[in-house]
Amino acid sequence: MPIISIVVPCYNEEEALPLFYQEATRVAGEMSGIDFEFVFIDDGSRDNTLSVLRRLAAADRRVRFVSFSRNFGKEAGMLAGLEAATGDYVALMDADLQDPPALLPELYRAVTEEGYDCAATRRTTRAGEPPIRSFFARLFYRLIHKISDADIVDGARDYRLMRRAVVDAILSMREYNRFSKGIFGWVGFRTKWIPFVNVERVAGETKWSFWKLFRYSLEGIVAFSTVPLALASVLGVLLCLIAFVFILVVLVKTLAFGDPVGGWPSMICVILFLGGVQLLCIGILGQYLSKTYLETKRRPIYLVRETEEGIK
Template sequence: MPALAPRPELSIVVPVYNEADNLAPLVARLEPILDAHVSSWEIICVDDGSRDGTLAALRALNAQDSRISAISFSRNFGKEVAIAAGLDHANGEAVVIMDADLQHPPEVIPAFLAKWREGFLNVYGQRTDREGESPLKRNFAKAFYKLFASFGETELPEGAGDFRLLDRRVVEALRALPERARFSKGLYAWVGFRATGVPFAVADRAHGESKFRFRKLFSFAFDGISSFSTVPLKIATWLGVAIAIVATLTGLYFMVRTLLFGTDLPGFPSLIVSIMFFSGIQLISLGMIGEYVGRIFAEVKRRPLYLVGERVGFAQDDSAPPRGDVLPPGIG
């Protein structure tokens, strides 16, 4: 049996979507930093169904340096799944997750490594400001962290995101989590291990524009809360109990009032408003239940978390990772 290749000291996992113009500048800044601070390294880019020249750029980078490899999805599966695929394929003793747009400065990686060598297994980048964001997005982020702190099962460090270093033990723990509706920030906190933060300032995008829109951010926030808390369901229950109590007291009030003073002329506007209000409450409650049922439905189907259309820089006989699958030749 041939000897197994030694693990690189550090893997860099980069989820990419339409980032063709940013890849070469990213690698140009990463390579000297990695050569200076680790004995061996690899860069794994996960192409999340890009529609531009991202895959061609990744092939060119691999041709220049075999330590740069790529996975190309059959379609867009989302950043959370791309991160999971990168962790599935990363072999390093430690793994750094970062974006391709250079808003996560590669120059922070030596600080990550220093904390890792001190014994921290989960070293997260903690942004020091949000000056480049709109007031709406800043306030939305603050509200989300407060809600998650109040209702979530785990505590999220404020300002911490996907830019982080994970020890091999943390990576294996994350790979063991099978859920399809993934909220990585919550999963990083849920698995535990010794963690610390490294402050950094978010840089401007090198090229292109952000792929996140407010609607997507809202959906992402709801995924986070619903994945780590059943409080939305409890709110529906508490609201139903409160409304039932109010309705009972109101009924008793009108019964006593009728016995004492007789019947007033019926008020149709108040009746219509009441019906619409309670109907809205019922629909909201059913919607919350439906969101959780939908997540159960997605889990029990047991589909692969992602489909790999092409691998660049990996051995042809590599087996598919447990949470993904590879499309046969000619399909995709």
């Protein structure tokens, strides 16, 4: 009998977890001939998420959980869940029911009957999302699609069902600075995209502020593209050419027409502009250097404090 492992990263989801478990087990009960395991990852929650997981694990043998020693982020949670999953197929879901478990049978059919290695979901709308956030999200997807080799689809969710081969390929990528949407696209394999209408959270509040999403987008750009480095080099060359042209203009005006050189205000503007460009380029270099520095430390991506078997 095939086994589907459902991996669910959780951070402060005590209100949503019982509702998610109820809906996920209902859908699992409708998929006959398939066994399930539920792997919850407690990402250092500060509420009663861990207590809820303990109760679920005690009541249902299919429920397993991994609790981190502190908050390591969703990327670490997804990695831990994929490592802990033992099923022939592995599904990634959010606990807030924005990834509808009702789509799971369709995902499973795409993988088992249609010959795909992975079935993934993408939102067709961003209803309920702030307009400014939607605008920058679409802008990011357009940008990353042009500057990266990874296949990152606009509106893509982490919600997907994968064969074991795909999971093993993802686990083979051990970088510390993880951007899973890029990793999913980079490993390739045949993927079917299943669209669905955006669903609001069933309970609780989103953990993704605009600033966190902005930082996450920078992680993706730095992790899967070196175009910013090339742009910094091009910008430097371009400014050198512009400066050379201005030098020629000043020399010609001074020698041929006796026109005196302009005063200090224009000089200050030029200095500030060039200084800003230099700092921008240094900042781009710093981003790549900092990621390299973190990779060379070889720190563990997460630390486990407790599982369903007890405290470590």
